Amino acid sequence: MIKPRSRRGGGRPTIADVARKAGVGAITVSRALREPERVSEELRRQIQAAVDELGYVPDPNARALASARAEVFGVLVPSLTNNVFAEVVRGIYDSLSASPFRIQLGNTHYSGLEEERLLQVFGSQRPAALIVAGIDQTPTSRKLLESAGCPVVQVMETGPDPVDMMVGFSHLDGGRTATEHLIEAGYRRIGFIGARMDPRSQRRLAGYRAAMEAAGLFDPRLVTTTPVLSSVSLGREMLRDALAKVPTLDGVFCNNDDIALGVLFECHRASIAVPKTIGIVGFNDLDMMQVAFPSITSIRTHRYEIGRRAVAMALAAIAGNRPEQRIVDLGFELKRRESTAR
Amino acid sequence: MIKPRSRRGGGRPTIADVARKAGVGAITVSRALREPERVSEELRRQIQAAVDELGYVPDPNARALASARAEVFGVLVPSLTNNVFAEVVRGIYDSLSASPFRIQLGNTHYSGLEEERLLQVFGSQRPAALIVAGIDQTPTSRKLLESAGCPVVQVMETGPDPVDMMVGFSHLDGGRTATEHLIEAGYRRIGFIGARMDPRSQRRLAGYRAAMEAAGLFDPRLVTTTPVLSSVSLGREMLRDALAKVPTLDGVFCNNDDIALGVLFECHRASIAVPKTIGIVGFNDLDMMQVAFPSITSIRTHRYEIGRRAVAMALAAIAGNRPEQRIVDLGFELKRRESTAR
DNA sequence: CTGCGTAATGGTAGCGCTACCATTTTCGCC
DNA sequence: GGCGAAAATGGTAGCGCTACCATTACGCAG
Structure with missing residues (x-):
């Protein structure tokens, strides 16, 4: 004898309830919701009415299980509070808010191991796409990405060897451009101040070095770095350190804007004229x-x-038309302002 | 005749594979992973070996479907780039990184409607807990929260009528304290400058007003607000507006630090002495x-x-021991600095 | 030696949905 | 008018896991 066991799931309406109410098969309801064009006008309306009346919302877990594909974008960034990544994430959210895709956001804390762990966790959900910051994944992470079975977009940087797709720009060129600008403005003892020396910062430093060497101005003592997380207050301290090492310092290329702001404040405090001194x-x-x-x-x-852009590329790939341009370089722009107007 | 249809899901090992390899029933594998203490030492080791060898990772979707409960924390904040919420979110992530819970983060863009939509989406996943910013949910949102069937924590503010639990502080008191400090320091024509006037900003303004009225200093022309999203550059513009309205302005309580920084820069630029003028x-x-x-x-x-704290309370509630203190006020602290040291 | 509580393990039947394969209906065209 | 193709709809069998009940093994009181 079959016991009509009471529903395990708290009694929310299911697709079968909708189907019954609309007088159609469950599969037709499923189709009406996912590919409306394949269901006749009339049934579509009947089904919509039943959905509205019952307040039916499809269960994403059941969907994912049945279709072996979750409507989830996995996103991995090294920091949530760094405004730079927050902006990238905002772009991702805004691009996805009108789509059925949810977002699974992970924070790697700039750690390769943590990235591997999160990739493992994310992969187990069979995401629709993965977006990861940076191009320096560990071999394990790379393998996980390659075997994820979904579009992968590496963001923030461009490089020669994408797992799948890439959107970013050249940090090396950025560092070089910034440094060349200082050189052209007439500065000579130009320091590099960098906190949280992640791979992108390293490449900005490399750009700085290239420019300085090309001008015959490079001096290792001009470089001040720390692995500590960057902050405005750290910028202040680091300028002091840099000046202690090289009192004749007449310019600084800062790793990022927080550091630059700290440097500016320290200049005010120490009565160092910017941009003059x-x-x-x-x-x-x-x-x-x-x-x-x-x-x-x-x-x-x-x-x-x-x-x-990362979302747009991933969506295109999901839809089956992978963009022919797999590496997108969005470039950067030098904004000349008063702090270097000598 | 039964066709041994090839696996739909890309051939990843399932719990049945592990069970076969370990020579036990599937349910025992399930238990070994979720409640190890209920499985004998020996089987546990055997199962662990099979898991490692096969590289088995449980499918969270199947889990959620079978247990009618996803290991997901739903988190709703009004902005991802506002450092304030980024910090809250960071606290949530850090507290949850060692747990099996994933995080579903939603951005409401300060919109009640968007909050309702996201709550609907999140609710359909049967999350383990919900954390939402603010206490001013729409009636619909409130109903959704109440019927979510999981612990709910409202964060950033405290108020009299929690859906379930609350962690935050009083923005009204904060606004009052800030304003009283200016008054005590001898300022009289104290302005309020506020962007993005969300409910919390409104309460800070109410605190400002209460302090000003108590001192007999309130004047509506001292208040300058805009619904625009706050930014440093906006702070600069708003100080100009405020000074145009009230040239005798001698102090400002800013909605937030971005605005304050913009105000400071504008003072520099206009050669207005801080804290003197x-x-x-x-x-x-x-x-x-x-x-x-x-x-x-x-x-x-x-x-x-x-x-x-929000995560800690939610986890306690999930574990069955709901904290007896359902409203936690973490307070705030006035940091006196040079900008008001007259 | 029986009876019975407890601990350890397993089988069965779904959870709510969709892939896959019918089946039915419609329609254009010879 | 008949036929094949295409469009519209439905049934069945899972997806991978866990809730809910057995069932077995074991220890101990009576």
């Missing part, structure tokens, strides 16, 4: 750079656009 | 406040801690 260049061009007094020269990067 | 107080106490020149007085709020 010291020139300052930041990186990323946060809103505050143009408002600062004096306004700060920076490399404008297109974070929000990177997020949007 | 104008005193400035911010809100939230971002890192840069203490580094700014002059350093800026602000109300320190405990964002990261709010995130951690």
Whole structure:
């Protein structure tokens, strides 16, 4: 004898309830919701009415299980509070808000191991796409990405060897451009100040070094770095360190804008004239750079656009028309401002 | 005749594969992974070996479907780039990284309608808990939260009528404290400058107003607000507006630190002495406040801690011991700095 | 030696949905 | 008018897991 066991799931309406009410088969309801064009006008209306009346919402878990594919984008970034990644993530969210896709956001804390762990967890959900920051995945992570069975977009940087697709720009070129600008403006003892030396910062440093060497100005003592997470207060301290090492310092290319702002404040505090005595260049061009007094020269990067573009490429790939241009370089822009106007 | 149809899901090992390899029943594998203490030492080891060898990772979708409960925390915040919420979210992520729970993060863009939509989407997943920013949900949202069938924590604010639990502080008291500090420091024509006037900002304004009225100093022309999203550059513009309306302005309580920083920069640019001619107080106490020149007085709020506490309360509730203190006020702290040291 | 509580394990039947394969209906065209 | 193809709809059998009940093994009181 079959016991009509009471529903395990708290009694929410299921697709079968909708089907019954609309007088159609369950599969037709399923289709009406996912591929409306394959269901006749009339049934579609009947089904919609039943859905509305019952307040039916499809269970994404059951969907994922049955179709072996979850409507989820996995997104991995190294930091949630760093405005740069927050902007990328915002771009991703905005591009996906009108779609059925949900977002699974992971924070790697700049750790390769944590990235591997999260990739493992995300992969187990059979995501529709994966978006990861950076191009320096560990071999294990790379393998996980390659075997994920979904489109993968690496963002923030471009490089020669994408797992699948890439959207970003060259941090090396950015660093070089910033440094060349200082050199052209007449600065000579130009320091590099960098916190949280992740791979992208390393490449900006490499760009700095290339420019300095090309001009015959490079001196290792001009480089000040720390693995500590960057912050405005750290910028202040690091300028002091840099000046202690090289009192004749007359310019700084900062790893990022937080550091640059800290440097500016320390200059105010120590009555160092900007741009006269010291020139300052930041990186990323946060809103505050143009408002600062004096306004700060920076490399404008297109974070929000990177997020949007990554989603667009992933969606195209999901739809079956993988973009022929797999590596998209969104470039950057040197914003000349008062802090280097000597 | 039964066709041994090839596996739909890309051939990843399932719990049945593990069970076969370990020579036990599937249900025992399930138990070994979820409640190891209920399985004998020996089988546990055998099963673990099989799991490792096959590289088995449980499918969270199947789990959620079978148990009618997903291991997901739904988190709703109004903005991803606002550092304040980014910190809360970071606290949540850090507290949950060692647990099996995933996080579903939603961005409401300060919109009640969008919040309702996301709540609907999140609810359909049967999350383990919901964390939402603010206490001003629409009636529909509130109903959705009440019927979610899981612990709910409202964060950032405290109020009299929690859906379930609350962690935050009083924005009204914060606004009052900031304003009283300016009054005590001797400022009289104290303005309020606020962007993005969400409910929390409204309450900070109410606190400002209460303090000003108590001192007999209130004047509606001192209040300058805009619904535009706050930014440093907006702070600069708004100070200009405020000064145009009230040239005798001698202090400003800013909605938040971005605005305060913009105000400071504008003072520099217009050669207005801080704190002598104008005193400035911010809100939230971002890192840069203490580094700014002059350093800026602000109300320190405990964002990261709010995130951690919210998770701790939710986890306790899930475990069955709902905290007896359902409303947790984490308070705030007035950080006196140079910008109000007259 | 029986009876019975407890611990350890397993079988069965779904959870709510969709892939896959019918089946039915419609329609254009010779 | 008949036929094949295409469009519209439905049935069945899972997806991979766990809730809910057995069932077995074991220890101990009576």
